[in-house]
Amino acid sequence: MKIKSTLENYLFVLPAVIIFSIFYIYPFMQVFLLGMSDWDGISVTKAFVGLTNFKEIMFSDPPWWQSMRQAGWITLVALIFQNALAFLLAWACDREIRLKNYYRLIFFLPPILSEVVVGLVWGWLLEGNYGLLNSWLANLGLSHLARSWLTDPKTALNCVAIVHCWKGFGWGFLIFLAGLQTIPRELYEAARVDGANSWSMFRKITIPLMIPVAILVSILTVLGTMQAFVLITAMTGGGPGYHTEVPVLRILASMRGSSRFGYACAQGIIFGVILIFISFIQYRFSKRSQAKGA
Amino acid sequence: MKNPVYYKTKRITVNILIHIFLLTVAASCIFPLLWMVGSSLKTQSTIFSDMSLIPRQMHWDNYYWAWKEGGFGRYFINSIFYTTSVVIGIIIVSSLAAYAFSRLNFPGKNLFFYAFMAAMMIPIPGSFVPLYVLLNKLHLRNTQLGYILCMINVGLSTSIFLLKTFFDKMPRELEDAARIDGCSKFGIWWNVALPLAKPVLAVVVVFNALNVWNEYLLALLIFDSKHLMPLQVALMKFHGEYITQYHLLMAGLTIAALPIIIVYVLMQKYIVKGVTQGAIVG
Numbered sequence: 001m002k003i004k005s006t007l008e009n010y011l012f013v014l015p016a017v018i019i020f021s022i023f024y025i026y027p028f029m030q031v032f033l034l035g036m037s038d039w040d041g042i043s044v045t046k047a048f049v050g051l052t053n054f055k056e057i058m059f060s061d062p063p064w065w066q067s068m069r070q071a072g073w074i075t076l077v078a079l080i081f082q083n084a085l086a087f088l089l090a091w092a093c094d095r096e097i098r099l100k101n102y103y104r105l106i107f108f109l110p111p112i113l114s115e116v117v118v119g120l121v122w123g124w125l126l127e128g129n130y131g132l133l134n135s136w137l138a139n140l141g142l143s144h145l146a147r148s149w150l151t152d153p154k155t156a157l158n159c160v161a162i163v164h165c166w167k168g169f170g171w172g173f174l175i176f177l178a179g180l181q182t183i184p185r186e187l188y189e190a191a192r193v194d195g196a197n198s199w200s201m202f203r204k205i206t207i208p209l210m211i212p213v214a215i216l217v218s219i220l221t222v223l224g225t226m227q228a229f230v231l232i233t234a235m236t237g238g239g240p241g242y243h244t245e246v247p248v249l250r251i252l253a254s255m256r257g258s259s260r261f262g263y264a265c266a267q268g269i270i271f272g273v274i275l276i277f278i279s280f281i282q283y284r285f286s287k288r289s290q291a292k293g294a
Numbered sequence: 295m296k297n298p299v300y301y302k303t304k305r306i307t308v309n310i311l312i313h314i315f316l317l318t319v320a321a322s323c324i325f326p327l328l329w330m331v332g333s334s335l336k337t338q339s340t341i342f343s344d345m346s347l348i349p350r351q352m353h354w355d356n357y358y359w360a361w362k363e364g365g366f367g368r369y370f371i372n373s374i375f376y377t378t379s380v381v382i383g384i385i386i387v388s389s390l391a392a393y394a395f396s397r398l399n400f401p402g403k404n405l406f407f408y409a410f411m412a413a414m415m416i417p418i419p420g421s422f423v424p425l426y427v428l429l430n431k432l433h434l435r436n437t438q439l440g441y442i443l444c445m446i447n448v449g450l451s452t453s454i455f456l457l458k459t460f461f462d463k464m465p466r467e468l469e470d471a472a473r474i475d476g477c478s479k480f481g482i483w484w485n486v487a488l489p490l491a492k493p494v495l496a497v498v499v500v501f502n503a504l505n506v507w508n509e510y511l512l513a514l515l516i517f518d519s520k521h522l523m524p525l526q527v528a529l530m531k532f533h534g535e536y537i538t539q540y541h542l543l544m545a546g547l548t549i550a551a552l553p554i555i556i557v558y559v560l561m562q563k564y565i566v567k568g569v570t571q572g573a574i575v576g
Contacts, residue, residue: 268418
């Protein structure tokens with residue numbers, strides 16, 4: 001009777017566990033096995049090559065590290081620009097203000113759209129010959145500034161970074177707003193009674209209480225931005241040259257372009273380790289700052 | 295002491311500045327979408343010359359063309375099919391598991407649960423490579439079933455987490471009453487737990503639906519046949535093949551964006567809830 005009941009309980013988790021094992025656990029393990037082999041994805045045999053792939057990535061794959069730097073640059077822009085914008089907007093909305101719900105509705109519109117849609121629409125706005133931005137510049141008499149934004153190596157990466165921020169700031173906005181709304185209003189009132197002005201209340205109450213939220217948002221920003229690539233595929237395809245390549249695009253290129261499945265997995269492992277390392281540092285940092293605050 | 299008029303003018307000025315700031319950002323969010331719709335109503339020649347947002351002549355036939363000849367009708371139906379199947383799959387599989395993790399006992403329960411939670415947090419950027427190989431071996435690549443199963447897996451961890459958190463807080467009295475009335479475990483899950491979980495199920499549905507509708511990478515890897523592709527992959531393919539047909543591309547993009555915007559406006563309450571709850575997870 002007892003055994004039958006336990007078996008019945010297993011039935012509840014069985015579908016989830018089966019799907020999870022086949023489509024998550026198995027590929028997860030395989031990444032490590034493939035990472036140590038040389039395989040074109042078709043041959044029956046895989047050659048075990050140990051750490052050769054990793055050595056090649058570390059020491060003789062400049063495009064890979066260029067893609068890493070570029071993803072890092074986009075992440076840096078997002079961390080500073082996107083999160084500052086998100087915080088300012090949340091702070092502006094965290095009060096009795098008209099149209100508040102409409103603003104919130106609109107700011108989260110870019111995040112719900114697909115990266116393909118956003119990338120292709122912005123690609124059209126920034127198009128070199130007939131794009132709207134260049135036509136505006138021409139109307140303002142600034143046609144010398146007009147350029148083909150996404151095929152010019154000088155501007156392509158920053159354009160991608162800005163559009164990425166445009167698409168993403170809504171997330172930070174919602175999380176910051178939720179955080180701001182948890183700050184008890186009494187704190188502000190007590191400070192006002194004590195004669196504090198808005199600026200010192202902002203500095204002494206809002207900022208310290210929002211640090212944990214800010215760290216959470218920045219962890220999410222780093223993980224999300226480093227791995228972003230669909231938007232870039234839609235805007236530039238990684239070009240011109242390698243100028244907007246990011247790691248996930250390199251992994252895809254190793255797999256589909258050069259049919260080096262093992263090498264692609266090795267790149268994935270190195271990238272994953274770097275991501276975990278960065279989040280871990282940020283997490284430690286958040287623990288320390290929380291301990292200080294308490 | 296400064297007089298009250300000073301404070302009043304100051305407050306009004308601050309308010310106006312805040313509104314200008316908010317309105318500017320809001321306009322920048324909406325304008326690209328309006329430009330997309332405007333461009334979709336121009337012709338191959340006017341799209342390059344007519345820089346007005348609302349074209350003088352509206353070419354609604356672009357949509358007819360995109361839907362029929364461009365094949366977007368087909369891709370649209372594919373996307374709808376994948377989205378509904380995956381969401382239904384996730385609801386059943388994840389609510390069964392979440393209910394068990396919350397209410398039932400069996401050896402290894404915590405191990406399984408933590409495995410799911412770890413999957414939510416550990417990024418493995420290269421795992422699509424072996425996944426592709428596996429699907430090939432199982433003859434699931436370039437099939438609808440293969441894509442649906444992969445996407446169910448993608449949404450599983452977060453959905454289990456959200457539902458388990460809800461079940462943990464749910465009062466047990468109703469379930470006890472149902473048990474006394476002779477209801478089986480599956481009966482309780484279906485007749486008691488699921489109906490009570492409606493608010494959190496709405497969050498799970500909306501988030502997974504958005505996720506599947508917008509998914510690109512797995513669809514790109516899994517489908518070779520055009521007639522199986524969902525919208526996102528088809529749009530990229532169209533852009534690559536007809537690079538100058540911007541008016542038709544914009545019509546296609548509008549077809550892909552509109553349902554999402556409508557769902558969003560109707561369900562925004564659940565989206566806000568999901569984002570703020572999801573944030574706590576991390």
